[in-house]
Amino acid sequence: MAGAKNKHWAMVIDSAKCIDCKACDVACKRENGIEANGRREVYRNWITSKGVEGTYPNLKQRFEPSQCHHCANTPCYKVCPTSATYKNDDGLIMMDYKRCIVCSTCIAACPYDARYVSKQKKAIDKCTFCAHRIYTGKLPACVDTCPTKVRVFGDLNDPESEVSKILASRHYFVIKPEAGTKPNLYYLT
Amino acid sequence: MSISRRNFLKGSVAGIGCLGLVPVAGMRFAGWAEAGKQPSGVLNYVASSCAICTNKCVFRGQVVDGVIRRLEPEPEFTKARGMMCARGNAGAATPYDPDRVKYPLIRTGKRGEGKWKKATWDEAYAYIAEKTNKVVAEEGGHRSCIGFVSSEGTYHEHYWNQFREIFGSPNSLRHPTLCLSSNIRGNMSVFGTYPWADVKNSPYIILAGADRAESFFTPDTMDMFGDPRKTIICLDPRFTRTAAKATRWYPIKPGTDMAFALAMMHVIIGENRYDKEFVSNHCVGFDELAQHVRQYTPRWAEQETEIPAAEIEKIARDFASTPGAVYYPGRRSGWQGEDVQMRRAVAMVNAICGSFDRPGGLIPNASIPLRNYFYEPAWYDLTRPRLEADDVTFLNPRDGSWIAWRERALRADPYAIRGLFIYKQNVVDSVPDRSKTLELFDKLDIIVSIDTYMSDTAWHADVVLPESNYLERFDPPYSLAGIVPYVVIRQPLIKPLYDTKPGFDIIKGLAGYFADEDGDFLNEYFEGDVESHASNFMADYPGGLEMLKEKGFFTDGRKAEIGAYRSGKSAINTPSGKVEFYSEDFAGRGLDPLPTYKPVEEIPENRFRFLVGRHAIHTHSMTAAFPELNWHMPENSVWINTRSAKKLGIKSGDTVQMKNRTGGEVKIKARVTEAIRPDCVFYAHGYGSLSKAKRLVHGKGAAQAAILESHFESISGNALMHETIVEIRRV
Amino acid sequence: MTTQDKQQIGQRLLELVALLDYPTAEIAELCGFSFEKLENCYVRLFINDLGGVSAPPFAGCYVEKEDRLNFMSRFSGFCREAGIEIDASFPPDYIPMMVEVLVLLLSVEGSEADVRSLVSSFYQRWPRLFAETLKEHDKTGLYADAGKELCRIIEELPDILIFNAAT
């Protein structure tokens, strides 16, 4: 599962479509065999929301889905003392659970809070972009299951891919550009 | 014998003196496989459809070595726009839930006490038959004294209906009067059909009481929120996720939706903005309507709805001038007063703007007709009319009217109900006023519950018959109506676990313990098996069954033909053959022929209207105990507006006591929020389970059925879920 | 360890399987309980009870290292590769069934190493937790004792096998 060198995987997220239904969370857990056992900190993807803002009746609420950004300039990878965090040839940031000593340095280094301590794996865990699926031509679970198709996944090296086309035609931003991480999650404005 | 082994076995726990004596019947669960060694880890896919809510989304189920891993959405099933919601995903683990019902159980303690013994199917059937036949004999032999309750979603429900008919009871109860009966009736009276909105092609949607972001409806939810360019006007007393996604949100005063619709018509007709071509060619009674709505000015409506008159006017104008605008027939708005009349008013807003049978508007559904399921009828001279036959103007004999029926049953008026046979519906948690349901249960001699879970209803039954889980069943083809209709099917991903059976086998088995008046056993009325019925259903579509088995769905490319009613190709199914504003039919029945506004009851100081509503991760009372969903909301809490809470000295997290006007009372934690009208309160469904077997929700939060008062509307028989007024205090 | 030794351990395990399965009148009498009482307790512990079954008889409910579905499909995969057929009307992690799989493997000549590896991949942690759970909830004491004995045998089995292999 080393990935192909000529691929550049990316996800484009249109938060305006997100209805906070949590399908992506449950699909991810099932696809990746994650049993949370009621622990709230166990998730590979999540929806950020400040809750209901404003005073009645002038209210708003926003939802922003997120997960590991698979950064090209990778802070967690740099700090891992055991190389448990490694990079595939296509740039995916992966975990070798056996090597992980749960020192949690990477958790501190990740500006997106994408990592958590997995009791199940006795290691740090995070989103893999469903590498096992994308290498067999399938979509990541959080992408395929979403009712409103908030996430679009694909190869930025392919100009014909949907992600390339969207990014060519729409305004977008990345989260915490100041961290210099060169993330691969793009948010549409 | 080696020393160590002797010691090893000798060292056994002192307590079990019988060890060494226990009879061993050889291996019962494991043996050498005839096929020898087999490869492992192969991923297989089985196509089937979801059963966690009514949408029936089609999926490809991943099965590895006989174990279900995940249910992936089927991208080609366009009704769901290729999605699987949180609940559908969580469904993968349901067959393995340690708390599912596994064997037929017969109660050995008091009702609800939780003492059971495992039984064989024959023991369970015999027990039911003995009790039932005894009470039927006591009632003079008429079998109407047994009520039959069922719920949609299992594709075996027609077998249940067949059983009821050949058994000889007219008393059938289903869920629609707890939901959409009034909506169906209102639309039927205007359009002669219950049309669906063409959300995909509508740029402007008025969404009243349909929290489509949290109450999933395929494909509407996907189409509404998957395209953020749509204008969505949300009328809801509560700031739901739909409100959060809407263009504008108006916290309308509950029960005043009709005033809003009437004022819209006042503006649209008064300003001559209605669709004259449509109205003159396809409608009747417009002049009466135009005259009627003159009294309903936006200013007046502002007083009623608390939505500013200027906003009502603007919405009315935008609605009339936007091609494809639709006033979505939400189910949860209203549920007060003469609910059917409110539904009619909404239908008429659509009609005067021509938002019927055109892209973006209300579209009469299409469906793919299946061959009928035939069975011989049985005749009983003693059968009585159903209990509440005279209480509801338009009573659907299959659905009944839950609340009206229960009132009658409690009074044994005109005859006593002695038993309930319940298939799937969780009556205790879903019918308003749980205490009355339990009071009725107390009067019954036999309660049978067929379920997959120990629901509150099963918990109070005398006999629980375990149906196989939807991932273990072959369910016959089921026709799904819609603008784009489909046929769906269910196929087993795994073999049924434990001693469970699919609905057909249970129903036929139980029927075999009863005889008709000629002494023939009722199971003889059930011919063939589910597989043979499946082929018969699909007999008109060569290759159809194969496609169902391969993909989980079937389509012959059919769609609702938009414009067919306008062109006269299809006939409008009202008495006049036109879209009806003034209804002669209603007038003839002594009902208001035009929707006439009746003000809602004022809520007294320091009292609140109790609202019901949904949550995206739960289906009614069914899913709150699913571990993967429960963690998102381990307990429900009552929403109360910040200002109102302040007056009552209530803070978030405080435990409060809520009382309704008929003795209903719950304790629940408060959630102080800006997101609800100051005169309303709300909490989610599915919690506060009585059934201690639902471990995650037993005693957590409160159940809606415990606080809802029982009111119903007599035109359609629908429950009025928003007529409950409560008082609240901190404890 | 002789084949006969292994057979006798297998026999003892099968007795425990019989105890952990739905009671019969014969077993109730043998253990000195009223049949009805034993049935009632059994239903509450293992089938359906107040607050959910208190001692689910499924190993996957007690493993922490992996998701239960994963555990079940791995175990079921192991059985397929070993040529063992397990009853499809139970989840693969049904404890009496898992015990029978162990017995089956034990019955094979020279299977010591295989049994040890089976125990280390699939019979960790849960025997103890299951026994503890039974101890906490079983009012008859019968199931608690059976769970304890089962746990003891499974935990000691690898050492016994290696000890005997060495001597």
Ligand code: SF4
């Ligand atoms: S599945 Fe889609 S809509 Fe639902 S929470 Fe996730 S991103 Fe949002």
Ligand code: SF4
């Ligand atoms: S890409 Fe896969 S692993 Fe990552 S959040 Fe989505 S479902 Fe989970």
Ligand code: SF4
């Ligand atoms: S909407 Fe969700 S619960 Fe309903 S059928 Fe579809 S996947 Fe299942």
